[in-house]
Amino acid sequence: MMDVEEERLCLFGIADCSLLPPTIMVRLITHNLLACHAKDCNANNFPLQFKDVKLEFREADFNPDFLKGFMPKIEWKALVDTARELGDTSLPLEQPEMLDDDFLKNLHHVLLEIHVEEGSMTCPNCNHVYPISNGIPNMLLAEHEIG
Amino acid sequence: MIPTPDLSHLTSQDYDQVYEPAEDTFLLLDALEEDAKNLRDINACVCLEVGIRLCLELYWKNSWPFLYLCTDINPHACKCTVLTGKQNHIDLNVVNGSLVAPFGTRLANNVDVLLFNPPYVPTSEEEVSDAQLSRELGGSWAGGSDGMRITNVLLGRVEGLLSPEGRFYLVALKQNNVPQIVDTMRQKYGFLGEVVLQRRAGREHLFIIRFVRESKNSSS
Numbered sequence: 132m133m134d135v136e137e138e139r140l141c142l143f144g145i146a147d148c149s150l151l152p153p154t155i156m157v158r159l160i161t162h163n164l165l166a167c168h169a170k171d172c173n174a175n176n177f178p179l180q181f182k183d184v185k186l187e188f189r190e191a192d193f194n195p196d197f198l199k200g201f202m203p204k205i206e207w208k209a210l211v212d213t214a215r216e217l218g219d220t221s222l223p224l225e226q227p228e229m230l231d232d233d234f235l236k237n238l239h240h241v242l243l244e245i246h247v248e249e250g251s252m253t254c255p256n257c258n259h260v261y262p263i264s265n266g267i268p269n270m271l272l273a274e275h276e277i278g
Numbered sequence: 279m280i281p282t283p284d285l286s287h288l289t290s291q292d293y294d295q296v297y298e299p300a301e302d303t304f305l306l307l308d309a310l311e312e313d314a315k316n317l318r319d320i321n322a323c324v325c326l327e328v329g330i331r332l333c334l335e336l337y338w339k340n341s342w343p344f345l346y347l348c349t350d351i352n353p354h355a356c357k358c359t360v361l362t363g364k365q366n367h368i369d370l371n372v373v374n375g376s377l378v379a380p381f382g383t384r385l386a387n388n389v390d391v392l393l394f395n396p397p398y399v400p401t402s403e404e405e406v407s408d409a410q411l412s413r414e415l416g417g418s419w420a421g422g423s424d425g426m427r428i429t430n431v432l433l434g435r436v437e438g439l440l441s442p443e444g445r446f447y448l449v450a451l452k453q454n455n456v457p458q459i460v461d462t463m464r465q466k467y468g469f470l471g472e473v474v475l476q477r478r479a480g481r482e483h484l485f486i487i488r489f490v491r492e493s494k495n496s497s498s
Binding site for chain 2: 156158160165166167168194196197200201267268270272274277
């Protein structure tokens with residue numbers, strides 16, 4: 132079944148995604164910042180759960196200073212749990228105090244090199260499903276779902 | 279001088295559905311270029327662009343490392359942006375959503391640079407509602423009777439989003455009443471606003487207003 136948004140896209144003839152390359156995606160750095168915002172869904176609405184994902188790995192430039200600066204903004208448990216669900220067990224359960232190169236390389240890989248191309252993200256609280264298509268998370272809500 | 283990204287993959291059909299980079303976009307880019315040193319000084323690490331116009335990352339590439347997030351309500355704009363990233367060999371973090379809603383409270387006080395080039399053109403109220411609902415091109419300009427309908431929604435969210443040293447750059451039109459925007463931000467939310475650039479482009483008189491928290495006045 133098409134959702135409202137897809138239907139709308141088809142109406143306007145812009146659902147043809149054949150132009151899009153297969154290598155655009157949601158990275159875990161973005162996923163770690165997305166939360167459900169459906170009407171009345173204010174608690175336990177993070178992290179969104181990946182489902183039916185198609186993964187791809189692509190190298191990114193390693194920048195330890197960026198990672199150190201970004202670390203305080205990460206919800207650590209959500210990142211580790213999500214990475215493990217996707218098969219990457221390289222990160223420790225607790226954020227380490229000593230940031231050695233091995234750790235930073237693992238963090239770099241998890242945040243920036245694992246790409247979710249297709250699939251969906253489900254809210255753990257209200258079960259709202261946010262589709263990912265062509266690598267773009269669709270976080271739009273229908274009018275009646277907006278809080 | 280910042281090199282212009284390669285946009286050769288976009289066709290006139292795309293421009294029927296998404297906003298083509300124009301004077302307002304370049305004015306914002308110029309303002310950011312002038313502020314680049316300051317942004318480095320505050321160790322800007324997360325940049326959020328609401329309503330994709332600029333996609334700064336395309337211009338600055340990897341000149342310094344930050345996470346660049348952009349949201350747009352128009353799905354076609356998102357797709358074109360991602361394609362543009364691909365064309366220029368850059369992985370962009372594009373989210374199809376309304377203003378800052380997709381991030382819930384996760385970005386609370388975590389945004390170092392917030393950019394908003396809003397739908398600022400004064401139109402009928404009906405036109406702005408239709409444009410937002412249809413999620414099409416009109417959403418990128420239709421701004422209601424004073425052109426502030428959508429901007430006002432975002433102004434209410436800035437305080438919750440910006441990091442202590444964070445900066446908010448807003449594009450405005452003369453008709454939006456720039457002094458009033460600055461007053462509102464100061465009185466309601468405690469932000470100091472300053473016009474950092476202005477330019478006439480055809481019939482439009484455009485402004486870039488930069489806001490910082492009042493207590494951080496000295497850093498600018």
